[in-house]
Every structure is written in C-alpha cells, then in structure tokens.
Amino acid sequence: MTSANQPEVLIVGAGLAGLAAAVALSKQGTRIALLERKPYVGGRAYSYAHPALEEVIDSQHVLLGCCTNLIDLCQLSGADKHIRWYDHYNFLEPGTAGGPARRSVIGPSGLPSPGHSSLSFLRASMLSLADKSRIALGLLEFMRGYPATDDESFAAWLKRTKQTQNAILHFWEPIIVGALNDTFDRCSTRYAGQVFYESFLKSAQGGRLGIPAQPLSEFYAAVADLAEQQGTEMHLRTSVDRIERLSNGLWQTTASDGTRMQAPKLLLALPFEQVQRLLVTLDESSPQRERTLPLMQHFIHAPITTLHLWFDREVTELEHAALLETRIQWVFNKTLIRRFEPAPADSLPGQYLELCISASFAELHDTREQLLASSLEELARFFPAVKQATLLKSGILKEARATFSVVPGLDRYRPAQDVAGDGLYLAGDWTQTGWPSTMEGAVRSGRLAAEKISGRSFVTADLPGSGLMRLL
Ligand SMILES: Cc1cc2nc3c(=O)[nH]c(=O)nc-3n(C[C@H](O)[C@H](O)[C@H](O)COP(=O)(O)OP(=O)(O)OC[C@H]3O[C@@H](n4cnc5c(N)ncnc54)[C@H](O)[C@@H]3O)c2cc1C
Known part of the structure; x- marks a missing residue:
C-alpha cells in the first residue's frame, strides 16, 4: 500500500533515459520522484561552467532526423527551438602545399x-x-x-x-x-x-543533422521543467548508494546522506556500471540480482575527447565538417552554431571551434600539450588561417566512459527494461532498444521502461521510408 503523497515510481538518474520515463509517466498522473546525483540534469549530455576558461562548455552532441523519440521529447518540452538543422554534410580532405x-x-x-x-x-x-x-x-x-x-x-x-x-x-x-x-x-x-x-x-x-545550439544542460533543462510541471519531484544532488526490497514489497533507495525513499516500483535509469554497483547492494540470493548482474560483464566503454579552441579571428566559414585522414574526426564551429542564441556579455571576438575525437583510446593517455599541439597542426592542414591566428584559450574534455560499444554479439545480453522483475526496472542507452549508444537510444529506453511500468504505449514510430523506399 502507498500513502497519498508517496511516489509510485522512484527513478534513479536524470539523464535522458530517466527524464524520458519521468515525462511519460508523470503526464499520465503517476507520482514520480527523480533522484539525480549531480546538480544538473542531462547525464552524459551535459554542459558546465569551466572555472578556468570562464566559459560554459560541453561535448557537442548531434542528432539525426531519424531520432524520432528524442525529437518528440524536445518538441514536447520546447527544446526543439534550439536545434539547428542541416541537410548537407561537409567532408574535407587536407590541403596540399599549404593550400586550402x-x-x-x-x-x-x-x-x-x-x-x-x-x-x-x-x-x-x-x-x-x-x-x-x-x-x-x-x-x-x-x-x-x-x-x-x-x-x-x-x-x-x-x-x-x-x-x-x-x-x-x-x-x-x-x-x-x-x-x-x-x-x-x-x-x-x-x-x-x-x-x-x-x-x-x-x-x-x-x-538531417541536428545540432543543439544551447549548452546541453540548458538545452535539457526544458525537459526537466516539463517533468516538474507535470508533477515529478526532482531531487538533485542525491546519490543513491543502496537499494533494497523491503518485506512489505516496497523498493527502498538509500542516498549517500542517509535519506531513504520508498515506492512500489523502482527504475534504475543509469549506465550499466552504475546499475552493477547498486545491484550488488541487494541480497546475494535476490532473484532480481541473479537475473540481471551476469549480463553486465559483456559491456565495454569507449571514450570521446573534445578540444575547445578560441581563436582571435575567423579560421573557417563552415559550421561543421568531417576532417579526413586525421585523428580529429569532426569540427564544430560553435560561434556560428550558437549565433542565434543570446551570447554572454563578455564573449570574445573571433571564433570558438570544438574538435571531436571519437574512440579516443590513444588520446586518453596524451598530455594536454601533446593533444593541443597535434590537433592545431592537423587543423592548419584544413584551415591555413589557423597558422596566422592566435589561440586565446583552450580546454580539453576527456570522457573515458562516453558510450558503450555495440560489439558483435552484444544484443543477446542487452536486457529488456523489465528483466529484473518484481517492480524493479532498468533504462539507459545500453538496455534493449535496438539502437546504439545514443540520446535516441536513451530516450527510447526510458519510454520502453515507462511502457512496462504502466502498460501504456509511449514510443514514437520510426520515420516511414520515402520515394522508392516506401515500396521496399
Ligand atoms: C562526449 C560524448 C559525446 C556524445 N555524443 C553523442 C552524440 O553526438 N549523439 C548522441 O546521440 N549521443 C552521444 N553521446 C551519447 C549520449 O550522451 C548517451 O547515449 C546518453 O546521454 C545516455 O543517456 P542515459 O540516460 O542512458 O545515461 P546517462 O546520461 O549516463 O544518465 C545517467 C544519470 O544517472 C546519474 N547517476 C549515476 N549514478 C547515480 C546514482 N548512484 N544516484 C543518482 N544518480 C546517478 C548520472 O549522474 C546521470 O545523470 C555522447 C556521449 C558523450 C559522453
């Protein structure tokens, strides 16, 4: 039995999976408490004020037109107004003999x-x-x-x-x-x-390529606002250290400050290694632990490194491009991408570029100086103006656990959101979504978990094929 103001569902993790589940369920009137250990929402899709740089930075996340659930969530919350859409992709080969x-x-x-x-x-x-x-x-x-x-x-x-x-x-x-x-x-x-x-x-x-033009935590704050307007109780700075199933059938979370919360249903909307950490706090013979824990050993992480460079002048007119034959795979021109957003009063003249290195296993071990020197050298092969420009400031973000890898054979270990049973549910990009490690996968997982919890349907349909693809 639950009391009138006790949550019906406790959700741990306010990344996109947890937010998507909270929005879906609270819209139906389900009482939700959302527990997040950080002071902001968005999980890995986050931005923060870098104290030394005095800039709000994030690792640029992009979406595609086929991300129907993510786009739907952004539309529901109004965040979609801050997505810049592009139909064309630029691929650049390095210039020869100092040319463009x-x-x-x-x-x-x-x-x-x-x-x-x-x-x-x-x-x-x-x-x-x-x-x-x-x-x-x-x-x-x-x-x-x-x-x-x-x-x-x-x-x-x-x-x-x-x-x-x-x-x-x-x-x-x-x-x-x-x-x-x-x-x-x-x-x-x-x-x-x-x-x-x-x-x-x-x-x-x-x-179509979609690029959020706002820093990511600002961008996803609109989704958290929507969940709260619908009645979700948001508990930021709440790190859950322990979960247990009480003899009365309720699930209980214990946070690092000792605060306890209870509900008939518990959704862990966390990356796999965090789920693993909480599952081992359950009794060793617990069936939910037995059903779920062995799956976790099949998942591995892959890193992403981003470099943030502020030049005293424009070095490219492009808004984004894939750089061929380099370690830097993509460059995002944040000055142009953000040009319709309100700029901070003290923003520098010139140009802010973000370089993105996917699968950056080698770069995890590079020093800041090594990374900066090699990236600037590579960048100048595409944009010769880099050689004349002065680098005003720079920052590097290394995310060692950026994504999980869709290694061959992994699908059989990706759990359905209700695999644990008895009122314990899982969400997160790594669960069974049919998608790789992406924001769309995370939103789908949250919506699938909400479907399992409520018996209603929340997942948005895929885009239909157009032209001849309709026939195939
Ligand atoms: C650098 C980088 C670049 C990326 N680029 C892209 C991209 O371009 N496009 C794309 O689609 N995807 C991209 N991704 C992947 C995307 O960010 C993730 O797939 C997605 O955000 C995962 O969401 P999630 O909700 O499953 O997990 P998370 O975002 O990890 O959310 C989990 C939340 O749980 C919280 N938490 C953890 N433990 C606890 C605890 N014990 N108690 C309370 N709260 C807890 C965390 O703080 C976090 O907020 C990128 C990721 C990174 C890191």
Missing part, C-alpha cells in the same frame, strides 16, 4: 529515396570511381534494411564487400566511427547498417 582543404558536400537533391543523395555522392571528389562503385554495392545490402542479428563485425563486412582503402578512410570511417564510437572490429554490422539505412537510404529527412 578540398571539400565534398553530401546531401539530398530532388531525387527520390534511396537515391536522394546520389548526385552529391557521384560528384564527391574525396572518392574515386572505384571507391564509389564499391560503396554503392555495399549500400545495396542495406537497401531492404539491416541485419536482424549482430554477429558479424563491421570489419568483417568491409572485407567481405571488398571495400577499397580510400572508401574506408573517406566514407565508412568518418561516419561509422563518428556514429558508433569504436573501431570496426568492435562494431557490429547490424548497427553500422542501421546508421546507413535510417540516415542515408530511407529518406532525406532521416539523414
């Missing part, structure tokens, strides 16, 4: 899907005819969808479909390492195929 970079632009024309990007693809100077024909043959495999099972590695797929070295370096790598954040042998073809099917073949809308 060579640009290939991939994006839709008026042709029906799956051929909507084919004209720009045919024009792309970064690929030879031989590269293009191998890529086209490879993409044919994903025309009707992507594999249902995840046993094959993408490394094996590239070999099996005889992709050329240049096609790998200039096409598959920037897209797949950027999207799945690990090396080809630690990504399954199922998820690589999903990226191409959903964003490159199915419709032009699915491939």
